[in-house]
Amino acid sequence: MGASFLSTVTSLVPLVAVPSSLNTATTVAIKYSTHAGAIRCIKIESEVNCGDGFHRRDILKCVGVSIGMELIASSGCFIETASAADLIQRRQRSVFLSNIKDTLYTAIKGNPELIPYIQTLALNDAMTYDKATKSGGPNGSIRFSSEISRPENKGLYAALNLIEEAKREIDSYSKGGPISFADLIQLAAQSATKATFLAAAIRKCGGNEEKGGLLYNAYGSNGQWGLFERQFGRADAQEPDPEGRVPVWEKASVQEMKDKFSAIGLGPRQLAVMSAFFGPDQLASESLLANDPQVSPWVQKYQRSRETVSQTDYEVDLITTMTKLSTLGQQINYEAYTYPVQKLDFGKLKL
Known part of the structure; x- marks a missing residue:
């Protein structure tokens, strides 16, 4: 787990572009390309006011967002479908x-x-x-x-x-x-x-x-x-x-x-x-x-x-x-009272 995390961080850090001037408000863009159907990019705008470079928390924020996006993107269609159904x-x-x-x-x-x-x-x-x-x-x-x-x-x-x-x-x-x-x-x-x-x-x-x-x-x-x-x-x-x-x-x-x-x-x-x-x-x-x-x-x-x-x-x-x-000895069915959602046939829609 640790090795995977470090390798992910290493691969993502170069994506964070450090601007030449850090004394004013700076826009940090993180471009992220994934498989088809996943998120393509994200843009983070942050206020940076320091003379010596990024604060550590700024770097961690950028990297953290990228890691989170990679995990979401790599989770696959099954998890996306399951989450939506849930x-x-x-x-x-x-x-x-x-x-x-x-x-x-x-x-x-x-x-x-x-x-x-x-x-x-x-x-x-x-x-x-x-x-x-x-x-x-x-x-x-x-x-x-x-x-x-x-x-x-x-x-x-x-x-x-x-x-x-x-x-x-x-x-x-x-x-x-x-x-x-x-x-x-x-x-x-x-x-x-x-x-x-x-x-x-x-x-x-x-x-x-x-x-x-x-x-x-x-x-x-x-x-x-x-x-x-x-x-x-x-x-x-x-x-x-x-x-x-x-x-x-x-x-x-x-x-x-x-x-x-x-x-x-x-x-x-x-x-x-x-x-x-x-x-x-x-x-x-x-x-x-x-x-x-x-x-x-x-x-x-x-x-x-x-x-x-x-x-x-x-x-x-x-x-x-x-x-x-109210729950003594009871097995709770957390899917009770749910029902299938009617699927839309987009082929019949007139645009």
């Missing part, structure tokens, strides 16, 4: 995800009372994960009647109905096949959680929605969702997950909650930050958790954070925990 697929998924968010935003805005139930739906779908057998997790199995009717899922029918209605709309405009319940349930929890963040910002602005929106956009957590959104391509389970894996949160003791979180690799910190997902009464959940000496410091930390303008500690930790929960 960019197209990323764009397709990005557009599709944006449309899904719009659909969910509208659905949740019209049914704000369902927000805590949507969050619990996503949590319970994920909490079926069993670390020992690598089974269960956020795989959409909660959609089956035998699972949604279990005691821990009591009261979640309306949230599931909202998901099903949104799915019908999303599938109607999807170009890359129907969206999985596994993906949609987790994305709905994201939208519901964002709605709570926005509502908190509006309250801080005395109920003014416009000012609240500006506050959330300025200080909110939109930029923290990147990893969560890349985990997009879960497959649906074809049968319900086994019973007995998810506590009835409203009846569970703190120790039972801690044991369940510990079983999937999470601790008191994550338990505290997820308190809003344990049912419609977050204050009741936090009051219960505050009685435990391991969980209480985190409960207090997040309560203080929610009182600040940015809520940074609370929002970042919640998004991080949601991201981990």
Whole structure:
């Protein structure tokens, strides 16, 4: 590798023409000839103000650009094609995800009372994960009647109905096949959680929605969702997950909650930050958790954070925990929802 690099540098340095005068702005031209179909030349304009010759960084910039171009040119048509296809697929998924968010935003805005139930739906779908057998997790199995009717899922029918209605709309405009319940349930929890963040910002602005929106956009957590959104391509389970894996949160003791979180690799910190997902009464959940000496410091930390303008500690930790929960045991297909692009027949174009 080193020998190849040095030989490349040696072959490229003579291409850099050093002008006779370096006291004024100088144009350095690097001409580069490659195989057919590749880049032919490049022109670099740089400001040079030194009396003794090029600065070392100027030489390195020129050589670095040339090396980069040679690597690109020598990579061949296969890599160029693969890169173009990858960019197209990323764009397709990005557009599709944006449309899904719009659909969910509208659905949740019209049914704000369902927000805590949507969050619990996503949590319970994920909490079926069993670390020992690598089974269960956020795989959409909660959609089956035998699972949604279990005691821990009591009261979640309306949230599931909202998901099903949104799915019908999303599938109607999807170009890359129907969206999985596994993906949609987790994305709905994201939208519901964002709605709570926005509502908190509006309250801080005395109920003014416009000012609240500006506050959330300025200080909110939109930029923290990147990893969560890349985990997009879960497959649906074809049968319900086994019973007995998810506590009835409203009846569970703190120790039972801690044991369940510990079983999937999470601790008191994550338990505290997820308190809003344990049912419609977050204050009741936090009051219960505050009685435990391991969980209480985190409960207090997040309560203080929610009182600040940015809520940074609370929002970042919640998004991080949601991201981990949303992928437990799942194989993500990063090509999901992509589709072949129709090729243009240039022979039929009339110029």
